[in-house]
Amino acid sequence: MTGIRLTVNGREVVEYVEPRLLLTDFLRHRLGLTGTHVGCEHGVCGACTVRLDGVSVRACCVLAVQADGSVVETVESLAGAEGLSPLQDAFKRHHALQCGFCTPGILMAADDLLSRGDPSRDEIVDMLSGHLCRCTGYAPIVAAIEDARDRKEGP
Amino acid sequence: MKPVAFEYVAARSVEEALAALARDEDAKPIAGGQSLVPALNMRLVRPTLLVDLNRAGLDAVEVNAVVRVGAAVRQAALERDPRCHPLLREALPHVGHFVTRNRGTVGGSVAHADGSAEIPLCLATLAGTVVAEGPAGRREIAPGDFFVTHYLTTLAPGELVVATTWPEPGVGEGTAFEELALRAGDYALAMVAVKLRRSDGAAHDVRVFAGAVTDRPTALWDAAVSLEGAPVTPAAAREAGALAAAAVDPAGTIHASAVYLRHLTGTLVERAVLRAWERSE
Numbered sequence: 001m002t003g004i005r006l007t008v009n010g011r012e013v014v015e016y017v018e019p020r021l022l023l024t025d026f027l028r029h030r031l032g033l034t035g036t037h038v039g040c041e042h043g044v045c046g047a048c049t050v051r052l053d054g055v056s057v058r059a060c061c062v063l064a065v066q067a068d069g070s071v072v073e074t075v076e077s078l079a080g081a082e083g084l085s086p087l088q089d090a091f092k093r094h095h096a097l098q099c100g101f102c103t104p105g106i107l108m109a110a111d112d113l114l115s116r117g118d119p120s121r122d123e124i125v126d127m128l129s130g131h132l133c134r135c136t137g138y139a140p141i142v143a144a145i146e147d148a149r150d151r152k153e154g155p
Numbered sequence: 156m157k158p159v160a161f162e163y164v165a166a167r168s169v170e171e172a173l174a175a176l177a178r179d180e181d182a183k184p185i186a187g188g189q190s191l192v193p194a195l196n197m198r199l200v201r202p203t204l205l206v207d208l209n210r211a212g213l214d215a216v217e218v219n220a221v222v223r224v225g226a227a228v229r230q231a232a233l234e235r236d237p238r239c240h241p242l243l244r245e246a247l248p249h250v251g252h253f254v255t256r257n258r259g260t261v262g263g264s265v266a267h268a269d270g271s272a273e274i275p276l277c278l279a280t281l282a283g284t285v286v287a288e289g290p291a292g293r294r295e296i297a298p299g300d301f302f303v304t305h306y307l308t309t310l311a312p313g314e315l316v317v318a319t320t321w322p323e324p325g326v327g328e329g330t331a332f333e334e335l336a337l338r339a340g341d342y343a344l345a346m347v348a349v350k351l352r353r354s355d356g357a358a359h360d361v362r363v364f365a366g367a368v369t370d371r372p373t374a375l376w377d378a379a380v381s382l383e384g385a386p387v388t389p390a391a392a393r394e395a396g397a398l399a400a401a402a403v404d405p406a407g408t409i410h411a412s413a414v415y416l417r418h419l420t421g422t423l424v425e426r427a428v429l430r431a432w433e434r435s436e
Binding site: 002041052056060129 | 251258
């Protein structure tokens with residue numbers, strides 16, 4: 001067992017983990033953060049995407065021990081006291097989810113993409129190529145992310 | 156799908172990493188882990204020790220005649236770096252996805268040596284080098300002496316890729332990358348990279364390489380030589396494409412027959428040599 005200390009959604013966490021424990025299972029089973037979904041467990045579906053030190057990564061392709069000393073943000077970090085984040089609100093208005101399985105991963109990747117600037121429609125579509133959604137056909141997801149981009153305050 | 160149990164060392168330097176690797180013959184280095192962790196999850200690989208290179212000081216990009224890219228530089232970071240060679244910058248968006256490039260590394264892709272990986276193809280086309288460090292010291296390896304076949308390189312046991320070096324674009328240089336995959340981010344069906352130099356209205360030092368239809372980055376010399384010393388016209392490009400198609404012998408898959416893949420290689424070469432020529436102006 002290896003001791004790790006990290007910040008998850010603003011909270012400091014100290015835990016002992018086996019090196020083989022995936023970040024997905026650490027978040028879900030140790031911390032109860034079940035918003036991070038587990039789909040394929042080999043980096044294809046995108047459902048487990050979280051932010052690690054600000055950058056979106058596949059939590060199924062990162063070991064919990066590798067997150068030692070890092071800042072992790074999951075989908076649970078998006079909504080504040082006032083309710084849904086502007087991106088989440090755009091997803092709701094555009095019906096950008098149906099079953100919702102892929103949504104946490106897409107939200108976290110889109111949040112990363114939007115934090116880097118104003119992505120073009122092509123850049124949004126390219127980002128979404130790494131996320132499998134079998135309900136929506138993607139069009140409402142693209143529309144929601146474009147909407148959130150256009151409503152962003154400032155650059 | 157969960158990995159088998161293993162020990163873990165987060166190396167703080169290359170020396171520490173090499174010492175840890177020397178301790179255990181079934182040890183494996185891990186950098187971005189975008190190929191290794193899926194393989195661990197599926198238990199296709201069962202190392203007894205993982206040596207993490209993410210904090211081993213391998214994440215610098217330096218320019219000193221050539222561009223030296225530390226092995227643990229993220230693919231996404233290089234994509235945004237102005238020092239990244241234009242050919243590699245054109246190819247990097249084809250590597251995995253937005254999210255996997257955030258974590259995947261340049262050196263990891265080279266060491267993994269997947270026959271359909273874009274970074275090794277660019278390294279071979281540009282005649283860069285692989286810098287390795289191991290128990291026997293440091294050496295610099297030409298791509299032709301490094302990539303053997305799918306997932307196999309000439310790295311010795313206990314030896315690590317610590318960097319790759321990339322030449323800077325030369326005067327009159329034009330490069331182009333072409334790839335076809337079934338879906339964005341999927342493994343390529345075929346990919347091609349071209350480099351040439353325009354001088355006195357003619358193409359010189361032409362390099363045409365293919366990947367995915369071969370088991371490693373492979374030079375298509377017949378196609379390259381056919382373009383040497385003359386302007387690249389559409390007819391010359393078509394001829395180079397035909398020579399390229401004749402030079403590869405891909406295995407068909409359920410998605411694409413061998414005949415189709417050979418034809419595709421020719422088409423990609425034709426497009427790439429024309430674009431490289433246009434860009435060399």
